[in-house]
Amino acid sequence: MARKLRIRVDHDVCVGNAMCETIASKVFRLNENRQSEAVDPAGDTVEKILEAAENCPVSAIFVEDAETGEQLFP
Amino acid sequence: MATALHDDMFTSDVIANPYAYYGRLRDEDPVHWNDTYALWVITRHDDVTWMTRHNELFSSAVFRNDPKPAYPAIDESDLGLYEYVRNYQADQFIQHDRPEHLDMRKIVHGYFTPKAMESWRPFVVSAIKELLDAAEEKGSMDVMRDLATPLPVLVIAQMMGVPAEDRPYVRELAEKLLYIGRGEYDRMPILTDGMKGMIDYVSPLVDERIVKPGDDFISVLASGEKKGVFSRHQVLVNTSLLLLAGHETTINLICNGTLSFIQHPDQWALYKQDPVGRAKWATEECLRYDAPVKSIQRLASQDIEVRGKVMEKNDRIRWFISSANRDPNVFAEPDKFDISRQPNPHVAFGNGVHHCLGATLARVEGQEVFKALAERFPNIRLESEELDYQPSITFRSLKSLPVTWQ
Numbered sequence: 270m271a272r273k274l275r276i277r278v279d280h281d282v283c284v285g286n287a288m289c290e291t292i293a294s295k296v297f298r299l300n301e302n303r304q305s306e307a308v309d310p311a312g313d314t315v316e317k318i319l320e321a322a323e324n325c326p327v328s329a330i331f332v333e334d335a336e337t338g339e340q341l342f343p
Numbered sequence: 344m345a346t347a348l349h350d351d352m353f354t355s356d357v358i359a360n361p362y363a364y365y366g367r368l369r370d371e372d373p374v375h376w377n378d379t380y381a382l383w384v385i386t387r388h389d390d391v392t393w394m395t396r397h398n399e400l401f402s403s404a405v406f407r408n409d410p411k412p413a414y415p416a417i418d419e420s421d422l423g424l425y426e427y428v429r430n431y432q433a434d435q436f437i438q439h440d441r442p443e444h445l446d447m448r449k450i451v452h453g454y455f456t457p458k459a460m461e462s463w464r465p466f467v468v469s470a471i472k473e474l475l476d477a478a479e480e481k482g483s484m485d486v487m488r489d490l491a492t493p494l495p496v497l498v499i500a501q502m503m504g505v506p507a508e509d510r511p512y513v514r515e516l517a518e519k520l521l522y523i524g525r526g527e528y529d530r531m532p533i534l535t536d537g538m539k540g541m542i543d544y545v546s547p548l549v550d551e552r553i554v555k556p557g558d559d560f561i562s563v564l565a566s567g568e569k570k571g572v573f574s575r576h577q578v579l580v581n582t583s584l585l586l587l588a589g590h591e592t593t594i595n596l597i598c599n600g601t602l603s604f605i606q607h608p609d610q611w612a613l614y615k616q617d618p619v620g621r622a623k624w625a626t627e628e629c630l631r632y633d634a635p636v637k638s639i640q641r642l643a644s645q646d647i648e649v650r651g652k653v654m655e656k657n658d659r660i661r662w663f664i665s666s667a668n669r670d671p672n673v674f675a676e677p678d679k680f681d682i683s684r685q686p687n688p689h690v691a692f693g694n695g696v697h698h699c700l701g702a703t704l705a706r707v708e709g710q711e712v713f714k715a716l717a718e719r720f721p722n723i724r725l726e727s728e729e730l731d732y733q734p735s736i737t738f739r740s741l742k743s744l745p746v747t748w749q
Contacts, residue, residue: 303396
C-alpha cells in the first residue's frame with residue numbers, strides 16, 4: 270500500500286513560484302493569494318512530491334510520513 | 344506647505360537616497376503616474392507582492408513589446424543600436440511570459456535548488472578566505488574591488504566552467520552591460536559594446552559544450568537548445584545574463600550589507616556575539632534594508648485598475664523593491680536596521696513565477712561574507728564618509744567602499 274504523507278507549505282515563506290504545481294499539479298495548487306496549498310497528499314507518487322519539495326526555491330515545503338511522523342523533506 | 348515631488352528618478356538626490364523619495368510616494372500616491380518617463384511607479388509592499396504573483400496581468404516581455412522609445416532619451420543617431428539592445432534583451436528567459444517562460448525556467452531551475460546551492464558553500468568559504476587573506480596583508484581594502492566584485496565572479500565562473508584568468512575581462516564586459524539601468528544620453532554604444540563582447544566571449548564556450556556537455560551550467564543552458572527550447576542566440580544571451588545577474592546583485596548585497604553593519608554599530612556588536620547563529624536572519628535584513636535591486640519593470644498585459652487608477656494595455660510599470668521593503672504596513676520600524684527581524688517578508692528577490700533564480704546562491708554568499716568579516720575584521724570601519732552610488736534606476740550600487748580595521 271502506498272505511503273501516506275503529510276505535507277505542509279509554510280505561507281510565511283512561500284513566494285508563489287509555482288514550481289511545485291508544475292511538478293505535481295494534483296498535489297499542489299496555488300490559492301487565491303497565489304501561494305501553494307497541498308490539496309491532495311495522495312495525488313502523485315512520493316518521488317514526484319519529494320521532487321516538488323526539493324525544487325521549491327525557498328524551501329517552503331515540508332513532507333513527512335503521516336503514520337510514523339518520519340520527516341522525508343527537508 | 345509640502346512641496347510637490349518631482350518626477351525625475353535619475354537626479355542625484357533620488358539616487359543617493361531612494362528611501363526618502365519613494366517612501367513619500369508610497370505615503371502620498373502609491374500607484375503614481377510618472378509623467379516624465381510615462382510609467383507607473385508602484386511603491387507599496389502589498390501591491391508589489393500582488394503584481395509579482397499575477398504574472399498573467401503584467402508582462403515580462405518588456406523589450407520585445409514596449410511600444411514607447413527608450414527612456415531617458417538617447418542620442419537619435421543611436422536608434423539602430425537601441426534595436427540591437429531590444430533584440431538582445433528580448434531573448435533573455437526572464438523577458439518571457441508563460442508558457443515560454445516556464446519551458447525556459449524548467450531548463451535552468453533544477454541547477455539552482457537550495458540543496459544544490461548548499462553544496463557550493465565550501466567553495467564560497469574558501470574563495471572568501473583567499474580574498475580576505477590578500478586584504479589582511481594590506482591592512483585595508485575596497486570592499487567593492489577586493490571582495491564583493493571578485494567573489495561572485497569567481498563562483499559563477501566556476502559554475503560555468505569559465506577560465507579563472509578571464510574573470511577581469513568578464514567583469515569589464517559586465518560593467519558595460521550595467522548601463523541598461525542608467526540614464527546617460529550616450530549610453531547605447533557602451534551597452535551594445537558589452538553585449539557584442541559577451542556574445543563573442545561565450546560563443547566558443549557554448550560551441551564546445553554543445554558537442555561535449557559537462558556538469559557545468561553552460562552545458563545546462565546548451566541542453567535547452569537540444570530540447571528545442573532555446574535558439575542558439577538565446578543560449579548565448581542567457582549565458583551572458585547569468586554571468587551578469589549572478590554577480591552584480593551579489594556585489595550589491597555584500598557592499599550594501601557591509602555598509603549597513605558599519606553604520607549600525609549596535610547591530611554589528613550584536614551580530615559579532617554569534618555570527619554563525621545570526622547569519623541567516625542578518626542577511627535577510629541586509630536584503631530588506633538596502634536591497635541590491637531597486638526596481639523591476641513590466642508592461643500591462645491588458646487594461647487594469649489598481650487602487651482606482653486605470654493602467655492601459657502596454658503601459659510601463661515599475662515596482663520599487665526598495666520602497667516595498669520599507670513599507671510600515673508590513674515592517675515595524677521599517678527604517679531601522681534590525682538583524683533580529685523575523686519573519687522578514689522582504690521582496691528583494693521578487694515573488695511569483697519570476698522569483699530570482701539565484702536567490703539561494705546570493706544568500707549563501709552574503710551569509711559567508713558577513714560571518715568572515717565578523718570573525719576576521721571585527722573592528723571594520725569606513726575609510727571615508729563619502730558614499731557615491733551609480734546613477735541606475737535598477738541597481739542600488741555603490742561605486743566603492745573603502746574600509747580599514749586597524
